[in-house]
Amino acid sequence: DVKVTQSSRYLVKRTGEKVFLECVQDMDHENMFWYRQDPGLGLRLIYFSYDVKMKEKGDIPEGYSVSREKKERFSLILESASTNQTSMYLCASSLEYNEQFFGPGTRLTVL
Amino acid sequence: KNEVEQSPQNLTAQEGEFITINCSYSVGISALHWLQQHPGGGIVSLFMLSSGKKKHGRLIATINIQEKHSSLHITASHPRDSAVYICAAAANYGGATNKLIFGTGTLLAVQP
Numbered sequence: 001d002v003k004v005t006q007s008s009r010y011l012v013k014r015t016g017e018k019v020f021l022e023c024v025q026d027m028d029h030e031n032m033f034w035y036r037q038d039p040g041l042g043l044r045l046i047y048f049s050y051d052v053k054m055k056e057k058g059d060i061p062e063g064y065s066v067s068r069e070k071k072e073r074f075s076l077i078l079e080s081a082s083t084n085q086t087s088m089y090l091c092a093s094s095l096e097y098n099e100q101f102f103g104p105g106t107r108l109t110v111l
Numbered sequence: 112k113n114e115v116e117q118s119p120q121n122l123t124a125q126e127g128e129f130i131t132i133n134c135s136y137s138v139g140i141s142a143l144h145w146l147q148q149h150p151g152g153g154i155v156s157l158f159m160l161s162s163g164k165k166k167h168g169r170l171i172a173t174i175n176i177q178e179k180h181s182s183l184h185i186t187a188s189h190p191r192d193s194a195v196y197i198c199a200a201a202a203n204y205g206g207a208t209n210k211l212i213f214g215t216g217t218l219l220a221v222q223p
Contacts, residue, residue, distance in 0.1 A: 040215060041215065042197070042213040042214060042215040042216060043197070043199075043211075043213040044213075045210065045211070048210075058210075090153070090154065092154075098159070099144065099156040099159045100144075100156065100211065101156065102146075102153050102154035102155070102156075103153060104152065104153040105152075105153055105154075
């Protein structure tokens with residue numbers, strides 16, 4: 001079975017802090033994605049990567065950056081966390097044009 | 112107007128009932144995904160379909176490409192089916208992957 005893991009289930013940070021969210025997948029998938037999920041808005045794509053060191057902006061990249069130094073690992077970085085970044089963050093991975101496999105999510109609260 | 116619309120937003124059913132969740136989309140797609148999310152849990156992919164119908168246990172997904180419409184059916188519903196069901200349209204990004212455009216989900220509660 002494909003396994004996608006995220007570094008934390010719950011995280012509380014203060015405004016202005018730098019936040020790292022890590023995602024690791026164990027099935028050699030080329031594609032990895034970061035989403036945020038908010039009530040009434042559904043899942044929205046922040047960034048995705050289709051190869052090591054490659055990244056593409058999604059629908060809401062402002063305030064975020066990403067890093068993919070190894071194929072299995074995709075990190076989401078909040079350079080200076082703000083309260084409007086309080087959300088559920090979900091990572092996913094997939095092979096080309098195939099179903100996406102999701103991690104358990106990180107619920108981030110920014111105070 | 113959202114590119115992917117689901118209905119209903121909330122659904123309460125009695126155990127054993129037949130359930131239908133609808134999804135309409137306005138973009139060109141290569142596939143349509145149905146996903147399930149339990150409270151506090153991660154998201155699980157149920158189906159990926161580009162035509163016709165797929166069945167897995169008590170779950171059935173259909174798609175009508177001409178109508179740009181898909182349905183998820185649950186037969187003989189059970190309280191453990193209670194979850195959020197999410198429809199997502201896979202739009203071709205022109206690269207080596209698809210961008211998923213998500214509906215806002217249908218919250219299903221099946222009462223015993």
